Amino acid sequence: MKALAAFKYYEATTVKDAVSVLKQYPGKAKVYAGGVDMIDWMKKRYMPTPQVLVNIKKIPGLNKIEKQSDGVHIGPTVTLAQLVDDSTIPMLGEAAKKGPAPNLRTQATVGGNLCQNVWCWYYRWPEWNCYRKGGPVCFAPPGRNAFHAIMEQKVCNATVPGDVSVALAALNASIKIEGGEGSKTVPIKDFFIVLGTVLKPDEIVTDIVVPEVPSKGVFLKSRTRSAIDFATASVALATTSKGTTVALGGVAPIIPTGTPDEMKAAVDKATPLSENKYKISVVKSLLKQAGA
Numbered sequence: 001m002k003a004l005a006a007f008k009y010y011e012a013t014t015v016k017d018a019v020s021v022l023k024q025y026p027g028k029a030k031v032y033a034g035g036v037d038m039i040d041w042m043k044k045r046y047m048p049t050p051q052v053l054v055n056i057k058k059i060p061g062l063n064k065i066e067k068q069s070d071g072v073h074i075g076p077t078v079t080l081a082q083l084v085d086d087s088t089i090p091m092l093g094e095a096a097k098k099g100p101a102p103n104l105r106t107q108a109t110v111g112g113n114l115c116q117n118v119w120c121w122y123y124r125w126p127e128w129n130c131y132r133k134g135g136p137v138c139f140a141p142p143g144r145n146a147f148h149a150i151m152e153q154k155v156c157n158a159t160v161p162g163d164v165s166v167a168l169a170a171l172n173a174s175i176k177i178e179g180g181e182g183s184k185t186v187p188i189k190d191f192f193i194v195l196g197t198v199l200k201p202d203e204i205v206t207d208i209v210v211p212e213v214p215s216k217g218v219f220l221k222s223r224t225r226s227a228i229d230f231a232t233a234s235v236a237l238a239t240t241s242k243g244t245t246v247a248l249g250g251v252a253p254i255i256p257t258g259t260p261d262e263m264k265a266a267v268d269k270a271t272p273l274s275e276n277k278y279k280i281s282v283v284k285s286l287l288k289q290a291g292a
């Protein structure tokens with residue numbers, strides 16, 4: 001592993017301040033939260049190193065979990081450890097607990113869990129220039145693909161890595177975003193797109209709103225190493241006064257979300273690769289355990 005390349009480091013004190021620095025270096029500056037994903041990327045250099053890091057963790061008010069009249073607000077710099085300790089929505093704590101190891105959870109943030117790169121093992125090698133890096137090919141279909149996607153593949157067969165993000169999708173959360181062109185709110189189901197997220201280079205996730213605490217909330221995850229590993233598949237299920245929503249993790253480059261019947265039908269129409277057909281049975285079993 002190489003030493004880090006040189007970069008400028010900026011500690012923002014307000015969201016406006018952070019957005020103005022991102023705007024000043026179009027496409028060359030990146031938000032820095034817990035740094036768990038970011039530093040790994042910069043050390044391994046599988047993507048060009050950002051020239052400027054904008055730390056948002058010192059911005060007051062972004063690290064709170066608060067019940068308000070329109071739902072539960074979760075700040076983007078709330079850590080996964082905070083989620084584990086908070087009892088407001090237990091399924092979020094469960095998802096965080098099944099995520100990275102305890103030492104990483106004290107650093108890793110909810111915003112970072114949503115915005116981290118979607119990746120696969122080919123993506124994380126600097127010399128493998130695949131679609132997701134702007135290249136001409138996806139290496140997964142003809143290669144090793146046991147942990148890749150089984151649905152919604154389009155051009156890329158990687159899977160969304162964030163467990164808390166999958167739980168937030170079942171909770172029908174909305175994502176508040178601030179950027180150079182103002183603010184917007186995006187339902188989480190529209191946040192992930194074919195090769196990334198809807199975030200523009202000068203935009204920051206500033207709030208995540210869960211509209212209703214579920215009467216039933218479940219997060220189940222299957223992984224190769226039970227102590228610490230990314231999901232081979234996960235199922236989040238939340239029941240509120242509006243009905244039941246299911247979100248699937250570890251199976252697609254976006255987070256498939258819908259009613260239990262819609263998700264069962266989606267699994268029946270899955271398009272697995274040569275080595276990952278087993279994921280269909282895993283998801284079906286998790287759906288059954290979740291009571292979908």
Ligand SMILES: Cc1cc2nc3c(=O)[nH]c(=O)nc-3n(C[C@H](O)[C@H](O)[C@H](O)COP(=O)(O)OP(=O)(O)OC[C@H]3O[C@@H](n4cnc5c(N)ncnc54)[C@H](O)[C@@H]3O)c2cc1C
Pocket residue numbers: 030031032033034035036037038039040056076077098099100101104107108109110111112113114115116117161162163164199203204205206228229230231
């Ligand atoms: C060994 C290991 C195991 C892991 N296992 C799991 C696992 O099992 N399950 C799981 O869910 N995760 C896992 N992770 C991933 C980890 O949860 C994420 O890397 C972490 O949540 C990222 O948060 P962060 O605050 O450190 O983000 P950073 O590394 O600071 O940022 C990640 C990305 O998000 C962007 N970003 C961060 N915050 C914002 C924001 N508010 N607005 C806009 N952009 C933003 C950054 O620019 C960067 O591109 C693992 C990581 C490691 C290293």
Ligand code: SF4
Pocket residue numbers: 118119120121122123130131132133137138139140148155156157158
């Ligand atoms: S699955 Fe996606 S990230 Fe992996 S090689 Fe294919 S295009 Fe790249």
